[in-house]
Amino acid sequence: MPIVRFSVTTNSHRQIVDITAQVQDAVAEAGIQDGLVTISVAHCTCTVYVNENESGLVADTLEIVDELTAGGAWRHNRIDDNAAAHLAASIIGNAVCLPVSGGQVELGTWQRIMLVELDGPRNRRVTVTVIPG
Numbered sequence: 481m482p483i484v485r486f487s488v489t490t491n492s493h494r495q496i497v498d499i500t501a502q503v504q505d506a507v508a509e510a511g512i513q514d515g516l517v518t519i520s521v522a523h524c525t526c527t528v529y530v531n532e533n534e535s536g537l538v539a540d541t542l543e544i545v546d547e548l549t550a551g552g553a554w555r556h557n558r559i560d561d562n563a564a565a566h567l568a569a570s571i572i573g574n575a576v577c578l579p580v581s582g583g584q585v586e587l588g589t590w591q592r593i594m595l596v597e598l599d600g601p602r603n604r605r606v607t608v609t610v611i612p613g
């Protein structure tokens with residue numbers, strides 16, 4: 481089962497980065513023609529999801545994350561003042577699983593693989609695991 485890792489450096493506290501090209505490259509490097517790919521981040525304040533990379537939707541996504549998590553009297557803030565980032569990551573999730581067909585990640589016309597930085601700027605590690613079908 482091939483595993484490929486790459487890093488993404490973010491430059492904002494909250495930011496969404498399209499990582500589709502890097503994931504496609506990782507799948508090509510793995511050499512698996514058909515199967516499944518799991519894209520995950522090994523961080524508690526970073527997530528991945530699949531959706532359109534349209535500027536309004538990206539801004540809306542960050543806005544809804546803020547609406548759901550900002551301003552609470554979160555107990556975790558007593559430790560390191562980033563409870564909202566942890567809570568948002570719990571809501572969105574740290575991995576996605578997608579089909580691989582013909583050596584490519586199978587995505588819909590507008591679908592992209594998006595990394596969400598919730599507590600940056602930071603250097604984030606993405607793990608791409610390709611499972612032959």
